[in-house]
Amino acid sequence: MAKTRQILIDAARSVFAKLGVAKATMNDIAEASNKGRRTLYTYFKSKEDVYMAVVSQELELLTVRLKQLMKSKLSPEEKLIEFIYTHLTTTGEIIAHNGTLQADFFSDIKDIKQVRLRTDVQEMRMLRELLAEGVEKGSFVNIDIEMATTIIFYAIRGLEVPYTKESIAERMQQRREHIAQFILKGLK
Numbered sequence: 584m585a586k587t588r589q590i591l592i593d594a595a596r597s598v599f600a601k602l603g604v605a606k607a608t609m610n611d612i613a614e615a616s617n618k619g620r621r622t623l624y625t626y627f628k629s630k631e632d633v634y635m636a637v638v639s640q641e642l643e644l645l646t647v648r649l650k651q652l653m654k655s656k657l658s659p660e661e662k663l664i665e666f667i668y669t670h671l672t673t674t675g676e677i678i679a680h681n682g683t684l685q686a687d688f689f690s691d692i693k694d695i696k697q698v699r700l701r702t703d704v705q706e707m708r709m710l711r712e713l714l715a716e717g718v719e720k721g722s723f724v725n726i727d728i729e730m731a732t733t734i735i736f737y738a739i740r741g742l743e744v745p746y747t748k749e750s751i752a753e754r755m756q757q758r759r760e761h762i763a764q765f766i767l768k769g770l771k
Contacts, residue, residue, distance in 0.1 A: 588626050591616050592640060595633045600680075604634055635698055641677045642702040648673050653709050659717030663735075663770075664763045666713060670706070670739050671755075675747040707736050714770075723770040731770065 594616035598607045609630055613620045627633045648669050657665060711732045717723035723731075745751045755762060 587618065587622065588636075591618060591623055591626055591633065592636050594618075596637045596641075599634065599637060604630075609633075638695060639698050639701075641680070642698065644677065645670065645673045646702055646705050649706060649709055653713065659713060659720055659722040660763075660767050662713055663717070663766065664759075666710065667735075667739055667766070668755075668759070671742060671746045671752070674743050675752065678747045703736070707732055710736055717770065726770055735766075 591612065595607075595612045598611045598615050602611060607630065609620060609623055612630070612633060613623045616623070623633075627636065649666065652662060652665055652669055655662060655665075711728060714723060714726065714728045714731050714735075718726065718728065742751070742755075746755065
């Protein structure tokens with residue numbers, strides 16, 4: 584069952600990237616998957632349900648990469664900078680991989696917000712742990728961990744759109760050390 588569901592999600596991802604979510608139909612997804620509509624409706628109630636499965640799976644990539652980073656032996660300072668760039672780069676890859684999903688991914692649609700909320704909660708927890716580790720190791724001093732977590736998280740989220748549109752991605756990479764120092768000075 585999981586294999587069939589994955590085939591349907593992969594087909595939907597392809598159809599959404601090609602046609603856009605608004606123009607895609609359940610028939611398009613069924614045809615692209617080489618499965619019948621009945622099979623598609625066995626797994627998903629609607630096109631929106633399929634779309635949420637696609638977005639949820641894409642966001643899982645972000646969570647996996649951030650969890651891997653959290654296990655690394657980097658210093659808290661290095662880990663924080665990598666955390667920010669991993670978030671932005673992975674989000675950019677997700678959007679590039681899915682073409683026309685960009686507008687929907689960043690919009691404030693209730694459903695997208697619900698799917699992103701699960702990822703957001705995990706990401707904020709990891710940031711909180713990272714900052715606590717930095718305080719424990721003396722890398723960050725006199726900070727309110729909750730406030731710092733919130734500020735850093737929303738700063739990263741605020742950079743998603745310009746970063747994925749590449750209007751600042753290249754400049755940020757070129758000025759990576761300057762950006763790192765700017766962020767770290769605030770935590771020290």
